[in-house]
Amino acid sequence: MVSRDIPSLTMLSKTAVDAPTPIPSAGDALIRCKGLCKSFGELTVIHDLDLTIPAGTCFGLLGPNGAGKSTTLRMILGQSPPSDGVLEVFGKDIRHHGRDIRARTGVVPQADTLDPDFSVIENITIYARYFGLRPDVMQHEIDELLNLVELSDRRHSRVSTLSGGMKRRLTIARALVNDPELLVLDEPTTGLDPQARHLVWALIHGLKRSGKTIILTTHYLEEAERLCDNLVLIDHGHVVARGTTKELIATHCEKTVLEIRNTLDPLQKQTIQNAATRLEYSGDTTYAYADDPTTLTTAIDRLGLEQVLHRQANLEDVFLRLTGRDIRD
Amino acid sequence: MKRRRQPLIRHQALAVWQRNFLVWRKLIAPSLVVHFGEPLIYLLGLGYGLGLFIGKMAGMPYLAFLASGFIASSAMNTASFEAMWSVYTRMVPQRTYEALLATPIEVDDIVVGELLWCATKSTIAGCAILIVAVFLGAVSDLSALLSIPLLFVIGFCFGALAMIVTALAHGYEFFSYYITLVITPMFILCGVFYPTTTLPEGMQQVIQFLPLTHAVALVRPLVTGQELIAPFQHLLVLIAFGAVGTCLTIILIRRRLII
Numbered sequence: 001m002v003s004r005d006i007p008s009l010t011m012l013s014k015t016a017v018d019a020p021t022p023i024p025s026a027g028d029a030l031i032r033c034k035g036l037c038k039s040f041g042e043l044t045v046i047h048d049l050d051l052t053i054p055a056g057t058c059f060g061l062l063g064p065n066g067a068g069k070s071t072t073l074r075m076i077l078g079q080s081p082p083s084d085g086v087l088e089v090f091g092k093d094i095r096h097h098g099r100d101i102r103a104r105t106g107v108v109p110q111a112d113t114l115d116p117d118f119s120v121i122e123n124i125t126i127y128a129r130y131f132g133l134r135p136d137v138m139q140h141e142i143d144e145l146l147n148l149v150e151l152s153d154r155r156h157s158r159v160s161t162l163s164g165g166m167k168r169r170l171t172i173a174r175a176l177v178n179d180p181e182l183l184v185l186d187e188p189t190t191g192l193d194p195q196a197r198h199l200v201w202a203l204i205h206g207l208k209r210s211g212k213t214i215i216l217t218t219h220y221l222e223e224a225e226r227l228c229d230n231l232v233l234i235d236h237g238h239v240v241a242r243g244t245t246k247e248l249i250a251t252h253c254e255k256t257v258l259e260i261r262n263t264l265d266p267l268q269k270q271t272i273q274n275a276a277t278r279l280e281y282s283g284d285t286t287y288a289y290a291d292d293p294t295t296l297t298t299a300i301d302r303l304g305l306e307q308v309l310h311r312q313a314n315l316e317d318v319f320l321r322l323t324g325r326d327i328r329d
Numbered sequence: 330m331k332r333r334r335q336p337l338i339r340h341q342a343l344a345v346w347q348r349n350f351l352v353w354r355k356l357i358a359p360s361l362v363v364h365f366g367e368p369l370i371y372l373l374g375l376g377y378g379l380g381l382f383i384g385k386m387a388g389m390p391y392l393a394f395l396a397s398g399f400i401a402s403s404a405m406n407t408a409s410f411e412a413m414w415s416v417y418t419r420m421v422p423q424r425t426y427e428a429l430l431a432t433p434i435e436v437d438d439i440v441v442g443e444l445l446w447c448a449t450k451s452t453i454a455g456c457a458i459l460i461v462a463v464f465l466g467a468v469s470d471l472s473a474l475l476s477i478p479l480l481f482v483i484g485f486c487f488g489a490l491a492m493i494v495t496a497l498a499h500g501y502e503f504f505s506y507y508i509t510l511v512i513t514p515m516f517i518l519c520g521v522f523y524p525t526t527t528l529p530e531g532m533q534q535v536i537q538f539l540p541l542t543h544a545v546a547l548v549r550p551l552v553t554g555q556e557l558i559a560p561f562q563h564l565l566v567l568i569a570f571g572a573v574g575t576c577l578t579i580i581l582i583r584r585r586l587i588i
Contacts, residue, residue: 077430079430079431079586098435099435102432107431109427112424113425113431114428117355126347126348127428129347129348130341130429130432131433
């Protein structure tokens with residue numbers, strides 16, 4: 001389905017014609033960066049980033065707004081030259097092989113970049129041409145893609161008549177037209193309703209099962225927990241934590257949380273503080289953390305507090321603990 | 330940090346051209362109305378109206394003089410508008426380039442593809458006037474057919490110049506400067522409406538630095554069957570403007586998008 005060797009009519013510059021690279025087997029690093037830095041003038045947005053993303057896994061890049069997630073993705077796609085460090089995708093240096101790397105990659109960008117003048121199917125066929133593919137001989141593949149994203153009955157609709165969820169699915173179908181080995185998803189479910197989000201999650205699960213390597217950014221930590229095998233949390237361009245969801249919770253957070261919505265007087269606050277490992281406040285809510293919640297629940301029962309939610313610690317607790325509760329814009 | 334500096338011309342640019350062509354084909358009706366309707370009004374209104382008082386100009390009926398000038402200036406206008414408003418729309422609000430740059434297409438391919446499209450659209454617009462002029466009896470020689478490939482060069486040249494402005498623009502208002510300060514003066518001064526020899530001596534020197542002067546100097550003799558004077562010199566000026574514009578645009582858009 002994919003023609004990798006796009007004939008080059010380069011007139012002014014020499015192009016590196018690559019020997020066909022073997023498809024990496026599971027476990028091989030598909031993306032490897034070491035000491036990766038990115039600065040814009042004086043401002044450094046990525047500091048000394050080390051990442052290894054094994055083939056066939058789903059990797060989550062988390063962090064508050066402005067942490068450097070999108071910049072990292074842009075560097076991986078060769079759309080932003082690194083200021084320093086090593087960045088290899090498919091074992092190739094991004095500085096010299098951006099085009100070859102993008103030929104084997106599918107991208108779902110954060111913003112809608114569909115062509116509003118075209119219909120659903122035209123958006124896919126014209127995109128195939130950008131890869132040097134011939135859409136006229138891949139009707140079958142295109143039909144399959146439309147089936148996959150459940151847009152077969154809308155194939156001739158104009159993009160402007162599609163809902164947000166449909167546009168997102170079309171963008172995913174478009175990203176798959178070159179049968180990519182690597183998928184880069186930049187906030188794939190932002191702005192979608194729960195139905196549309198679940199459909200996109202199911203799609204991503206299916207793609208993962210079919211052996212594709214996925215790198216995704218998201219603000220929904222539930223999404224990261226569901227989809228990602230490995231996560232890295234970055235803030236201000238630095239890695240602040242990495243590991244699986246379980247590892248991150250085990251390393252950076254107590255096991256249980258009690259969310260107390262009652263307004264507490266100083267005495268109550270003191271009692272809870274004594275029973276908990278750690279307290280945090282956000283608005284009217286007090287978050288009490290503890291590995292063993294027995295003392296804490298006893299204390300709260302004794303105080304007669306009613307608006308209490310007892311739950312297990314999740315990725316969001318880790319995220320907020322490591323990046324703070326201040327608003328980022 | 331090593332970066333490729335010299336601009337690339339690759340066949341991938343044709344995919345960008347093709348995208349624009351397919352969009353144009355979808356909206357063909359309104360665009361043909363503009364291409365044929367506008368020159369028809371101009372030529373009938375000015376050519377016959379003014380022509381009645383003017384009679385002959387530079388040894389030819391005023392209608393023929395004006396029609397041959399309009400063919401050149403409409404190639405300029407078409408390319409300039411496409412390279413400013415349409416290119417900006419694709420680059421900024423519509424994010425088409427963002428989608429393109431996620432594929433093996435590069436900035437160089439985008440710029441070259443867009444310019445090939447500007448050139449194509451200019452050729453279509455110029456041919457529309459040529460057809461209108463033929464029906465109005467303003468074309469006297471088969472050499473007029475030679476102006477068709479020339480229109481492509483003119484379109485490329487003006488597209489490349491306008492795209493420099495687009496590469497620097499942060500809104501559509503910015504284009505008014507270029508239209509008012511560059512395009513309109515050329516339209517008035519470079520020989521579309523009257524022979525440039527009627528301009529003051531100093532002005533005649535100045536307009537030699539404006540590409541439309543050379544475009545008109547080539548198109549008019551071809552359309553009206555007069556003798557071409559120094560054709561390669563004029564052609565070279567157009568090609569030079571186009572080449573410099575292309576390189577500068579590529580550098581500026583790389584700097585804008587690949588950061």
